[in-house]
Amino acid sequence: MIGKSNINIKPSIFGLMSALAKQHNAINFTQGAPDFETPSWILEKLEYYSSRGKNQYSPIPGMPELKEACANKVKHLYGCSINPDKEIMISCGASEAIYSIIAAFISDGDEVIYFDPAFDAYPYVTKMMNGKSIRLQFLSNGRIDIEAIRKSITHRTKLIILNSPHNPLGAVISKNEYLEIAKIIKNKDILLLSDEVYEHIYAGEQYQSVLSIPELKNQSIVVQSLGKTYNITGWRLGVCIAPEKILPYLLGVKQFTTFSAPTPLQLAVADGINDHPEYYETLPQLYQKSHDVITNLLRKSRFKVLPWHGSPFLMLDYSNITSKNDECFAKELITNHGVGTVPVSSLYEKPIHRYLRVCFAKQEKDLIEGALKLCQI
Structure with missing residues (x-):
């Protein structure tokens, strides 16, 4: 065959x-795997939880402790209140979250808009779902082209993917750019996937997350990477933050892919987030x-x-x-x-x-x- x-x-x-x-x-x-030392306090917590029998399946959406820790972190950084029970999914790496989003919402002929060059998962998974990639170019100054997004939207557009900070160009999207995109997709059946796996790696004074843009809250899904943040890419832990009405569809994909992320790893990182915000x-x-x-x-x-x-x-x-x-x-x-x-x-x-x-x-x-x-x- x-x-x-x-x-x-x-x-x-x-x-x-x-x-x-x-x-x-x-x-x-x-x-893109950081070569820095994994924090000792995370490794100690992993040994603590695994030696105490926390080694079975976690709930499909993730351990409540980690989801709550992620919600608190988002509140602390971006001033945004997230319901950890209804708006967060712990994925096996950010790539699983990206796969789940595209698999849940893209089918034959649906269009996905994103900028070139792009993380190769975007076109590969879109094609896997029989979707169509609409690939745009950055402006000469390295900014995303808002007008190109506006002109590219058709009745088949289902998803816009933005990656900030961008892999590999390093471009960062501003609040004003997000607000313009919010105007473009308002009252349209279009979702925004914001790939923010490098949210803590930036040159400016403060990082701008989609999570702090109220105008995009009901149409945005944010993907983060705990592996990239804590130098534990081999643990395969990502975070997917989505509106309550959207999350069940992502979980519907997850339950027949990885089912759940590893329990002791989730608990160890939860403690790390809570105990060491510095x-x-x-x-x-x-x-x-x-x-x-x-x-x-x-x-x-x-x-x-x-x-x-x-x-x-x-x-x-x-x-x-x-x-x-x-x-x-x-x-x-x-x-x-x-x-x-x-x-x-x-x-x-x-x-x-x-x-x-x-x-x-x-x-x-x-x-x-x-x-x-x-x-x-």
Whole structure:
């Protein structure tokens, strides 16, 4: 039997480049997994709960303790009141939440609007559900194009995906931009998926979440990543915040995918959120420091570093070095120079071959070593 033609069986570029970097023992700036230490207080809590028998299925929506902790965190950060029992789902990673949203609301011919370049889950899952991707371009100043969104909406539009801070460009969406989008989708049967997995990695004074925009509350679903925040991506814990009328549809998908996230991991993170708010409050400074370390060194290189406003990624323009295909050049950097990066052409609808993505969520010694190697090219 041959599988469905709308299932993409090609391995993700992130996994491919990460595996190649490990194979060659290269400095690994590929996957967006933070290389910082996992907080000891989370690990201690994991041992505490797992050794006390908290090892069976959790409720499908997630452990009440973690949902309440997430609701309190949202209230603290964004001044938004969320009902933890009716508006929060704990997913197995942010990717499961994204899958659940698209699977629940997109079917044959439905249109999904988002900006290029895009996290590859957006087009893959949309195609899997027989939906149609409408891929827009950023403005020349790196901002989202509000007018392009307005002009792209048709009677088949069901979902708009916004990613802020953006992977891989690092663009951050402003309050005024969200308010304009609210006007566009008001009284329309359109949902907004706000992918906010890098909510604590930004350069400005304060991060702007969709959660703090009352005009979007009834049409928005927010996805967060506890794995990215607490350096536990292997634990696969995401958060999905949705209106009460929307959440049951997401849970309907979840119950036949992962069913539930791991119980002791949820309890450990719940305690971490409650007991150590200073951790996520100071995370932007940690990333700003890492960003500054690698950027200051790369100024001496032949790469052009694109402006950064958020996310753990830098975009490097290598057009002053070579005109090679980005995947070929990225593989050459690994095999010949010992530095792993991600070619981003596959994240565009129409491939552009001049950019590499660098994840700088790494230990300082690796940032320095990798940057110095890039400066020699």
